[in-house]
Structures are given as structure tokens and as C-alpha cells.
Amino acid sequence: MAASKRRGRGDLTLRQSTLGRENGYQLGWEHGYWYGQCESVMKKAERAVVARPIHVLFVATGKGFPYSPLDEAISTTLRGLVRQLTVTDATQPVAAIAARVRPDIVIVLDGLHFNLAHVDEMRQNGIRTAIWFTDDPYYTDITGAIAGHYDEVFTLELNCVDFYRRLGCRSVHYLPLGAFPTEFRPRNPKRTQRHDICFIGSAYWKRVAFFDQVTGYLASKDTHISGIWWERLKDFSTFSNKIGLGRWMGPRETADMYNGAKIVINMHRAHDDETFNNNQTGITAVSPNPRTFEISACATLQLTDIRDDLVSFYTPGVDIVTYSSPQEMVERIEYYLTHEQERRDIAMRGMLRTMRDHTYQNRLETMLAILFPV
Missing domain, CATH: 3.40.50.11930 (Rossmann fold)
Structure with missing residues (x-):
């Protein structure tokens, strides 16, 4: 009986090991094929430089x-x-x-x-x-x-x-x-850097108020958030395992995290946020932040809040995706996590446009x- 149990456990371990290798091989093949496609598309954006x-x-x-x-x-x-x-x-x-x-x-x-x-x-x-x-x-x-x-x-x-x-x-x-293509470009990241959803940035108070409304949803997904001040979240204790708290990542690691995500959220800093704000005249912000170009350069689907002048750089629904509320963010994430080819097509077009026009x-x-x- 004991020998039978040991054989059963051994068979289960072998099956798990075989399945793990098969899944790893499939994931590696898919990402390698995608990476090759990206390299081919990037060549279309190359052009001569005259000093x-x-x-x-x-x-x-x-x-x-x-x-x-x-x-x-x-x-x-x-x-x-x-x-x-x-x-x-x-x-x-x-x-x-x-x-x-x-x-x-x-x-x-x-x-x-x-x-x-x-x-x-x-x-x-x-x-x-x-x-x-x-x-x-x-x-x-x-x-x-x-x-x-x-x-x-x-x-x-x-x-x-x-x-x-x-x-x-x-x-x-x-x-x-x-975007600086030497750092922000398609890459083949480590398995530990791969997630369905990613956000990298500081937890300014207005960002916190927004994320407080979607924390429950993001907690149910393969989500990774990295940055300072995220302990400000109301449900931080139940969400902390998905947060790299207090981390300032360099460009290469940031690019790897973007590459490893199916969807990267971009949320612009509010012009009137009370954290480190020296804008007493109240000038509103309509232009995209640098992260907009860096995310798209990595051939990852970017889900961004709306800035009025964003359309001067990208076409929503074609090479970038936008949201205007917490509920719409959730709806867009759900849609693109289940529409793989559409997600990849938009991400690829965003990368090509960035490499061609926004470096x-x-x-x-x-x-x-x-x-x-x-």
C-alpha cells in the first residue's frame, strides 16, 4: 500500500513536471515568435540619420x-x-x-x-x-x-x-x-516579470482614489504594481502581495516589466494633485506623459486615461486603448485579456508608430x- 502511494505521488510529480515543461516550451515559443515579429516590424521604422x-x-x-x-x-x-x-x-x-x-x-x-x-x-x-x-x-x-x-x-x-x-x-x-529605443523596445523578459496587468508609477492621491475603486478586481487578476506610496490604498493589506512597494526601477527593468505584461495601465498625474505640486495657477495638462511613448515602444497593449492631445500622437482603438472611468478600465481589461489577436495587433501598431514618430x-x-x- 505504501509503495503504491509512493508510485502515485511519483507519477503525479512526473506528470506535473512534464506539463510544466510543455507549458514553458509553449510560452517560450510564443514569445520568441512574437519577439521575431516585433524585430521585423521595427526595421520598417529605421531611417538614415544625417548629422x-x-x-x-x-x-x-x-x-x-x-x-x-x-x-x-x-x-x-x-x-x-x-x-x-x-x-x-x-x-x-x-x-x-x-x-x-x-x-x-x-x-x-x-x-x-x-x-x-x-x-x-x-x-x-x-x-x-x-x-x-x-x-x-x-x-x-x-x-x-x-x-x-x-x-x-x-x-x-x-x-x-x-x-x-x-x-x-x-x-x-x-x-x-x-522613447529611447536602446532601453524601451521589445524584449524577452524572465518568467517572473510576466503578468496579465501591470502598472508602474507613484501613488499620487488622485491615483489612489481611482485605484481604490478597482482594487478588488485587480486583486482577482495576475496584477503587478510597482512604485512608492501604495500603502495609501484603503485595501493595501489585502493587495500588498501584488505590489512592489517603494521600488524605483531603472529603464531596463521597467521595459522588461512592460514587455512581460499583456496590458500596461497608464494613468497620468493630475495637474492639481496635492503631492509635490507647484502649479498654483492651475494650468491643466492635456499632453501625454513620457510613459505613454515608453510603454508603446515595448509592443505591449497600453490602456491609458484620456489626455486631450493624445490624438496628436496615437489613434485610440487603433494603436492605443483609452479609458475614462474605473468601470471602463475594468471592461477594457476584460475584453482585451480575452481577445488575444486584437490585443497584439493594437500593441504592434503602437510600437511601429512609436519607433517611427516618437523616439x-x-x-x-x-x-x-x-x-x-x-
């Missing part, structure tokens, strides 16, 4: 993580777009460096921690300056006092263009951030064309 005969001095934020990946993405991309690139950061004696190397343009990223005396000195020395604000409209109480010191102002928020113009800035341009190469080529028109 402009100019010298750019790029002033990175120097603020460390999470800004350092942005510093790297822009400096790396610029290097292939101009004849000469000098890179420094906001903690260095930038005015002295500029006086020595005499660039055609100084491009400052973010600029919130950059001493404006350097900007004023460079302009007095006849050196042209530009700033690219990365967090509008959430810090306009600060950026409003900075913008007027520069010759050229670039903002990722459409509604901030008129804001800076009203402050007296004569040359203001709308230029959202984008940092696209953005910086646009910036340089504005600064140095033919």
Missing part, C-alpha cells in the same frame, strides 16, 4: 535617478545628430565651459537646479541658450521664473506654451518627451530644425 554641422553644449540635469536615464537618453541621441557634442551638467561651471568651447547652442534639460547666473552670463557673451522643461505643468511656480532667462523655451505640455508667452518669452515651442531622435531632430532652420 547637422553644429556644436551643441548639452547641460544634463545632474540630479541623479530618476533623471539620469533621461540625461543619458538625450545625450546619447544628440551625439548622432550633430557634428560636435559637449556634455556637462547643472552642477558644473557651465558658463566658463561655454566661453571656452563656444558652442552654437546650449541646451539645458529641466533647469530647476541650474544657477541662472550661468545662463545670463552665456547670453551676455553672445551664446545662444535653450531650455527643455521636463515636468510641466507641475512645477510652473518655479519654471515661470526661469523661462525668461533663455532665448528658446521648449515644454512638454501644450497648455504651457501660452503660459510662457504671457510671461514675455518670445520663442516658445511644444516638444513632448519620447528621442524624432524629438531632437524637431528641436534642431526649430533652432537651425534650413
Whole structure:
């Protein structure tokens, strides 16, 4: 009898092991085939780059993580777009460096921690300056006092263009951030990074209020959330096993998590959220956040809340999917988890459009064309 039980347990273990190998093989084959399709589609977005005969001095934020990946993405991309690139950061004696190397343009990223005396000195020395604000409209109480010191102002928020113009800035341009394909692209992630639903971001209070309404549903699914402050959820104790609490993931790990998800939720930060908000004038936000482009670059179905200017970049229902309420989010998740081919087709179209139109190469080529028109 005991031997029979041991044989039974052994047979069950063998069957489980065989089934596990078969499922693993099938999953690996499916993802490998999908990855190959993505690589083929990405080749359609490739195009030649012609470097402009100019010298750019790029002033990175120097603020460390999470800004350092942005510093790297822009400096790396610029290097292939101009004849000469000098890179420094906001903690260095930038005015002295500029006086020595005499660039055609100084491009400052973010600029919130950059001493404006350097900007004023460079302009007095006849050196042209530009700033690219990365967090509008959430810090306009600060950026409003900075913008007027520069010759050229670039903002990722459409509604901030008129804001800076009203402050007296004569040359203001709308230029959202984008995707850096070196990091954000289709990948073959580890099994532990694969989930049905994923959200990566901080738990601002208005996000918490929204997620409080869908926590029960998400708890019933293969869901993964990563970011700071998620202990603010009302049902955090019953949902905590699905949250990577307090984690700041780098670009590669973030991209792997996007790649491993069937659906990635994007929820924009509210313009009037009380957490770290310096927007007393109440400028509303209508432009897509950088995450919009990074998610789509990974060939993952993106389910995003609606921003008015989103349609300038993607077509809802074609290369991205939107929701306008907690109930609609749940309905869209349910639909696309059970309509595999439709989900994949939208994700693939979103990736192609991103790689073709919304990379940092696209953005910086646009910036340089504005600064140095033919």
C-alpha cells in the first residue's frame, strides 16, 4: 500500500513536471515568435540619420535617478545628430565651459537646479541658450521664473506654451518627451516579470482614489504594481502581495516589466494633485506623459486615461486603448485579456508608430530644425 502511494505521488510529480515543461516550451515559443515579429516590424521604422554641422553644449540635469536615464537618453541621441557634442551638467561651471568651447547652442534639460547666473552670463557673451522643461505643468511656480532667462523655451505640455508667452518669452515651442529605443523596445523578459496587468508609477492621491475603486478586481487578476506610496490604498493589506512597494526601477527593468505584461495601465498625474505640486495657477495638462511613448515602444497593449492631445500622437482603438472611468478600465481589461489577436495587433501598431514618430531622435531632430532652420 505504501509503495503504491509512493508510485502515485511519483507519477503525479512526473506528470506535473512534464506539463510544466510543455507549458514553458509553449510560452517560450510564443514569445520568441512574437519577439521575431516585433524585430521585423521595427526595421520598417529605421531611417538614415544625417548629422547637422553644429556644436551643441548639452547641460544634463545632474540630479541623479530618476533623471539620469533621461540625461543619458538625450545625450546619447544628440551625439548622432550633430557634428560636435559637449556634455556637462547643472552642477558644473557651465558658463566658463561655454566661453571656452563656444558652442552654437546650449541646451539645458529641466533647469530647476541650474544657477541662472550661468545662463545670463552665456547670453551676455553672445551664446545662444535653450531650455527643455521636463515636468510641466507641475512645477510652473518655479519654471515661470526661469523661462525668461533663455532665448528658446521648449515644454512638454501644450497648455504651457501660452503660459510662457504671457510671461514675455518670445520663442516658445511644444516638444513632448519620447522613447529611447536602446532601453524601451521589445524584449524577452524572465518568467517572473510576466503578468496579465501591470502598472508602474507613484501613488499620487488622485491615483489612489481611482485605484481604490478597482482594487478588488485587480486583486482577482495576475496584477503587478510597482512604485512608492501604495500603502495609501484603503485595501493595501489585502493587495500588498501584488505590489512592489517603494521600488524605483531603472529603464531596463521597467521595459522588461512592460514587455512581460499583456496590458500596461497608464494613468497620468493630475495637474492639481496635492503631492509635490507647484502649479498654483492651475494650468491643466492635456499632453501625454513620457510613459505613454515608453510603454508603446515595448509592443505591449497600453490602456491609458484620456489626455486631450493624445490624438496628436496615437489613434485610440487603433494603436492605443483609452479609458475614462474605473468601470471602463475594468471592461477594457476584460475584453482585451480575452481577445488575444486584437490585443497584439493594437500593441504592434503602437510600437511601429512609436519607433517611427516618437523616439528621442524624432524629438531632437524637431528641436534642431526649430533652432537651425534650413
